[in-house]
Amino acid sequence: MVQKLSPIREQTRTVVRSLLARTAFELFSAKGYDATTVDEVAAAAGVSRRTLFNYFRTKEDLALSGLSEQGEMIAARFAQRPAREDAWTSLRAAFHVLEEIESSPDRRLEVVTLLFGNESLRAGHAEKQARWQDLLSPLVEQRLKASDHRAFEARAITATAITCLQVAFHEWVQLRGRVDVFDLYDRALRAVRPSA
Amino acid sequence: MVQKLSPIREQTRTVVRSLLARTAFELFSAKGYDATTVDEVAAAAGVSRRTLFNYFRTKEDLALSGLSEQGEMIAARFAQRPAREDAWTSLRAAFHVLEEIESSPDRRLEVVTLLFGNESLRAGHAEKQARWQDLLSPLVEQRLKASDHRAFEARAITATAITCLQVAFHEWVQLRGRVDVFDLYDRALRAVRPSA
DNA sequence: CAATCAGTTGCACGGAGTGCAGAAATGTGC
DNA sequence: GCACATTTCTGCACTCCGTGCAACTGATTG
Known part of the structure; x- marks a missing residue:
């Protein structure tokens, strides 16, 4: 069931997504991929761990x-x-x-x-x-x-x-x-x- | 430090290794890779979980x-x-x-x-x-x-x-x-x- | 104001993988 | 056969990834 999202929702979603991807990249790049935990990425982006997994299926996807x-x-x-x-x-x-x-x-x-x-x-x-x-x-x-x-x-x-x-x-x-x-x-x- | 193993040790090691790989394959093939836990493989091979990880770095390596x-x-x-x-x-x-x-x-x-x-x-x-x-x-x-x-x-x-x-x-x-x-x-x- | 609905969050859980320290097995010298 | 050293096996506790669930938040709509 792929729900048709309202344009505004859809937009914020992609914004948050790219924010997360960018913060993740910064950390991965700075500390290394393995040494960076998902929790750190979530925290750095000001979002809960659980929410992060709402945007990306896995840590790998983040990268x-x-x-x-x-x-x-x-x-x-x-x-x-x-x-x-x-x-x-x-x-x-x-x-x-x-x-x-x-x-x-x-x-x-x-x-x-x-x-x-x-x-x-x-x-x-x-x-x-x-x-x-x-x-x-x-x-x-x-x-x-x-x-x-x-x-x-x-x-x-x-x-x-x-x-x-x-x-x-x-x-x-x-x-x-x-x-x-x-x-x-x-x-x-x-x-x-x-x-x- | 790669230790030079005695031939007998080395031999049993490869035997156990291939035994583990084979049991793993049977289970993966029967139940599916994701549905099979490392513990199950270890148990089926009559060896502790910890020992299995002594022979294979990861579950993936097992396959x-x-x-x-x-x-x-x-x-x-x-x-x-x-x-x-x-x-x-x-x-x-x-x-x-x-x-x-x-x-x-x-x-x-x-x-x-x-x-x-x-x-x-x-x-x-x-x-x-x-x-x-x-x-x-x-x-x-x-x-x-x-x-x-x-x-x-x-x-x-x-x-x-x-x-x-x-x-x-x-x-x-x-x-x-x-x-x-x-x-x-x-x-x-x-x-x-x-x-x- | 009340009902609704999507998104967020915390919590508890299972599985992968690791460090460590003690038990068990194996091999060696006597 | 016995004491000793060394290697291997094992259990335990821990971290991290990923998920299901239920409660919470905050907008939207009537």
Whole structure:
């Protein structure tokens, strides 16, 4: 039963949600993810522990909720691309929304470093990005030539693109953001698909 | 301080370990992962809860420890391949050890279904397989032509191969094992690298 | 003002995981 | 066979995550 919320309720809800996510990030970033308890986050945000769990299913979600939204934004951007554009090209273009989300590059590096750096978060991080497949591969499927118009092939392509993006970000963190992450992405893809 | 164990100790240790993993799998498979408590596994194996945690770091490890070993076996097999063989070919051949591990195909399907089917396990599952990258990519790196002999490219290739394997297994579970998983793997790779 | 309704809170609970200290088992020298 | 050292097992108490429930708060509406 998903209740239709009044606009005002809905609005405050997203405000509180992002407040919580931001306070959480500050603490995680400062003290480390594992050393930060949910109670601390709740207290810092001036809300009860129980309420926090009303906004986020788990502590992990507190750190990773952003990834789900990013997935949706990427899918939305993909949908806007010209219908006859090559799937790989559209994917690359769609990934570019990531550059527009986090205000400064420094901030972006900080976020990604947290996600990659922490043992407990890595798994969830990888999985959330893997869920991008579910959003993107139906869209990719429509771009395939009729000759290989199959859901399975679309998923393989989508998964590979996402993986190359992950590899690129991984290296980007390693290099402390000193190179353009999309240059890395292109290098990764060229290594995998020399023809392209 | 990693203590050098006497051979006899070491041996009983691995025996107990695999006993625990097997009892755990039976219970997970029968009752579901989430509905099974660590205490139940310990009791069923005739060992105290505390001792179980001496053998496995987490409940998740109880279900996923096999994946780490598989990674090592794949790496070992890769190392045996002829030094001049193409990296993609060696990877495919190395993945084939997976066919040799689980006795029967039915059993294999059962295992993989558990890993893919459970929400709580999917993340860890994906991550453990992603760790295969760390084992394999140094080996892949040596196979690259000097012209693109770079660790980064090796990682991209390794990650892509593993991802295609995951996609193949995912579809394989969907189809309840009715097709050969390596046929799926080949289809996935062809979709990604039409040239090959 | 009273009734309602959503969101917040505290409380009690179960399960995962850990540190510690004592019991039990195992191995060694005599 | 016996005393001793060492490793392993175990129980206990504790923290933290996550959830169900019921009471509370504060707006909205009639």
